[in-house]
Amino acid sequence: MFYLTFAAEFGNFTFMMEMYPTAKYDTPYDTYPVQKDLNEKMYLEVKVLSNDSKLVLFPDKCWATPSSDPEDDKSFAFIEDG
Secondary structure (H helix, E strand, C coil): CEEEEEEECCEEEEEEEEEECCCCCCCCCCCCCCCCCCCCCCEEEEEEECCCCCCCCCCCCEEECCCCCCCCCCCEEEECCC
């Protein structure tokens, strides 16, 4: 499970992302990194953890790199333009 807390001028928000092995979304992976082949389906859940029901999370771009550097020259996008 991946958590990210983001501070904005109007509050702090925590975002959660989990990855599942199947489209049933029953039990997320509990060990990372997860290795996937190119063009293999990925099942992700992303949400903002908040009591404010008006908040919406729209993942615009998401990618993976073979290193821990998100700016690595080699990257693989799995969400582009939402």
